Amino acid sequence: MAAFIAWVNQVGSALVDPGAPLGSSAVVSSEGVADGVADGPAGGYSILEADDLAAAAELLRDHPFVGRGGALQVSQAISPA
Numbered sequence: 001m002a003a004f005i006a007w008v009n010q011v012g013s014a015l016v017d018p019g020a021p022l023g024s025s026a027v028v029s030s031e032g033v034a035d036g037v038a039d040g041p042a043g044g045y046s047i048l049e050a051d052d053l054a055a056a057a058e059l060l061r062d063h064p065f066v067g068r069g070g071a072l073q074v075s076q077a078i079s080p081a
Contacts, residue, residue: 023076024053028060030069038073048074 008015027038033054050056056074066072 020077023078025073025075026057027071027073028057029071033057038071
């Protein structure tokens with residue numbers, strides 16, 4: 001963690017959002033929800049607030065990209081302790 005903090009200090013105001021480590025992931029598609037990661041590179045992101053990974057996946061079931069046959073990965077962001 002100390003190395004990360006040093007890097008944050010080094011880049012200063014260029015760091016707009018430090019992000020968060022990712023935990024468990026699921027893929028939401030028109031076929032349902034499955035554990036794991038989506039194929040291919042990330043093309044964008046949204047941040048949702050939900051009680052758990054299953055609740056977040058449920059919020060994505062009606063996403064227009066899923067409706068067009070796409071698949072979205074939802075991952076838990078781990079808050080620093």
